[in-house]
């Protein structure tokens with residue numbers, strides 16, 4: 201068991217692919233070549249789509265956007281290990297995972313353009329809508345997985361949240377319930393070192409986030425989140441544990457947000473250039489590419505083709521998102537309550553009479 205070998209109290213972090221693309225042969229997971237290639241292409245596409253979203257925001261064509269540059273392996277590793285019937289519950293910075301699970305990029309763009317159609321995923325896609333209130337998605341994920349346990353379904357739920365999210369009541373309540381009721385939940389904490397400007401050292405005095413699992417009575421593991429093979433292996437084991445009925449696992453993905461917190465943030469005000477430079481050298485895409493090259497699955501030619509394909513694909517997705525008309529005024533109020541409460545109905549009426557209020561803010 202990886203969670204025994206890498207017990208958080210032993211102070212070891214799971215890494216299979218080091219920053220120079222060298223693989224640990226003993227721990228290397230058995231992933232078919234075609235899946236490895238698809239995973240790499242998805243990471244490149246996610247990076248391209250992410251950088252495009254930031255540029256669209258700067259041009260006033262998209263609202264606030266939370267970049268995920270640098271966290272592609274952290275997100276994609278667990279998604280790769282998931283089965284078709286498993287649920288993915290995300291926060292707001294998990295573009296690569298959404299893409300892998302079948303959410304079209306244009307829908308993701310539409311969501312950040314303020315159009316709720318962006319959350320209308322295809323019928324067979326088991327992904328919940330984004331949850332911006334920090335950690336509010338954790339109790340939802342525990343509820344979903346508890347429901348599949350009661351129904352005796354063989355599906356598990358993977359839920360993503362950040363290091364900042366671990367200070368919320370919802371984190372503590374959710375993990376406690378999961379431990380007591382042995383729900384089939386895989387908790388993936390993307391520890392990207394900051395909650396906006398607050399560094400991880402100010403978030404908790406615990407040495408690792410992974411060790412918090414032990415107090416809830418289930419295993420935790422700290423994983424190099426820029427190593428797709430390690431994230432895949434840890435998630436695979438956690439999903440198997442969940443499906444066996446042996447309960448939840450907490451995976452701390454030790455990673456870094458290379459971009460700003462959102463397009464409203466300026467990370468240079470609280471991070472040193474040197475730190476960003478060091479993490480850029482640990483880029484998850486770069487090391488995965490070296491791994492594929494060594495396995496003779498990748499060449500300069502396929503790289504060039506893939507970069508061009510990613511650019512063209514993203515431009516097409518942008519066009520699709522932009523072809524949607526602006527939503528009707530009452531759309532903004534529709535998707536929280538089954539029945540709209542009177543105070544919201546009142547606000548809709550005011551807006552109908554004075555639509556400029558929305559633009560004026």
Ligand SMILES: Cc1ncc(C[n+]2csc(CCOP(=O)(O)OP(=O)(O)O)c2C)c(N)n1
Nearest residue numbers: 293332333334362363364365392394395396
């Ligand atoms: C309950 C709640 N409080 C505050 C905020 C404002 N807010 C948005 S993101 C964020 C930081 C989240 O940090 P973390 O959980 O580490 O995730 P990251 O943004 O780094 O991915 C905060 C405080 C919010 N969205 N919800």
